C-alpha cells in the first residue's frame with residue numbers, strides 16, 4: 001500500500017473525526033426515530049439515485065463518504081427500532097445490544113477459533129450455557145452462532161442427516177447420496193420456505209418429502225404423521241410465520257424419540273415462547289427434539305444478523321459441518337467454527353451475550369409475553385372495528401382481513417403508504433391477508449391504538 005494512503009488512515013484512526021461524525025449522526029437518528037415515518041417517503045427513495053456512480057478512480061474523502069451515507073442513507077431506512085413496524089417477523093434492537101455491537105465492531109473480531117478471538121469464544125460459550133438453561137436443554141447440548149434461522153435450519157438438518165445415515169451404517173460425508181440407503185423426511189405442509197430451501201441444499205430433493213397435512217391454524221395434525229423410524233427426520237415448527245401456531249410437540253417428540261427418529265424444530269421467533277412461563281405451554285415437550293433453530297434478531301431484539309442452532313448431538317453437528325476431519329483439533333476452549341458452516345464469522349455472540357445479560361430471565365419473560373399481550377390487544381381492537389381476525393392469537397402474530405379480498409389489499413397499500421405503521425401481506429387459504437407481527441420491545445399500548453386507528457383510516461380511504 002502506498003505510504004501516503006496508510007498515513008491518511010492512521011490519521012483517521014488517531015483523530016477520530018469520522019467516528020465523532022458517526023456518533024453525531026447516530027444520536028440524531030435515535031432522537032428522531034420514534035417520531036418519524038415508519039417507511040421512507042417517496043422523495044427519500046428517489047434520492048437513493050445519488051449513490052449511482054461508477055467505481056471511483058481515486059482515493060476518497062472519509063468524512064464526505066460518511067456524510068453522504070448519512071444524508072441519503074438514513075432517510076431511506078425503515079424504522080425497525082421504533083414500535084410500529086409489524087412486517088415479516090422483524091425485531092427491534094435493545095439499546096444495550098446495540099452498544100455492545102458497536103464496541104465489538106470496533107474490535108473487528110473473527111470468531112472462528114479461540115486463538116483468533118478469546119473474547120468471542122468465551123462469550124459464545126457463555127451464551128451456549130445460558131440458552132441451554134433458558135430452554136431446559138440437556139447439559140451436553142451445543143450451540144452454533146450463524147447469520148439467521150435459514151442457516152440454523154440448514155445446520156440442524158445437516159446434523160440430522162449425518163446422524164440418521166449413521167444409524168443406517170452409512171457415512172454420508174464420505175459416500176454421499178450415490179447408492180445410499182433411503183432416509184425419510186417428514187415435513188408439515190405449512191413449514192417455512194427456508195426449511196424446503198435447506199432440504200434442497202442438503203441434496204434430499206423436495207420430491208422425496210413425506211408431507212403432513214395441517215389444521216386451519218397451520219399446525220401439523222399429529223394423527224396424520226406417518227410411522228416414524230430411525231431413518232426419519234421429522235421437521236416441526238414453533239411459531240408459524242403467519243398464524244404464530246405451534247406444532248403438537250408433546251405427542252410428536254415423544255413418538256419420534258421412541259422410534260429413534262431425528263426431530264428438528266424451526267423456532268425462528270417462536271422458540272422464545274419457551275422462555276416465558278406464561279407461554280411455555282406452547283413449547284411443552286419440545287425439549288425432546290434433537291436440533292433447534294432460532295433467531296436473536298427476531299424475538300430477542302438483538303441486532304442483525306443473529307441466528308442460533310442448538311443441538312443435543314455434538315458429534316452429529318460437528319461432523320456434519322466439518323466433513324474433512326483430520327485437521328480438526330478441538331482445543332480446551334470453544335472453537336466456534338466447528339459448530340457452523342463458516343470459518344470466519346463476525347463475533348455476533350457478543351451482542352447476544354449483552355442482550356441475554358441485560359434482560360435476564362425476568363426481562364426475557366417480560367419482553368416475550370409483552371408481544372403476546374400487544375398482539376391480543378391489536379386483534380381485539382381490530383375485531384371490534386369490524387376487521388376479521390383469521391387466527392387464534394396464541395403468540396405474537398395476527399392475521400387480518402377486510403370484507404372483500406380487494407378491500408384487504410387496498411387497505412394494506414394505504415397502510416404502507418401512510419407511514420403510520422408498516423404491515424405486510426400473505427395468502428392464507430386462498431385469501432389475501434394482512435399480517436401483524438408484534439416483535440419490538442418499543443411497541444406500547446399507544447402504538448397499537450395508533451396502528452388500529454391507521455387501519456380504520458386506511459380502510460375508509462380504500463373504500464373511496
Ligand SMILES: *Cc1c(COP(=O)(O)O)cnc(C)c1O
Pocket residue numbers: 089147148149150151192194239240241266267268269295307
Ligand atoms: C424468519 C423465519 C425463518 C428464516 O429466518 P432468517 O433469520 O430470516 O434466516 C425461518 N423460519 C421461520 C418460522 C421464520 O419466521
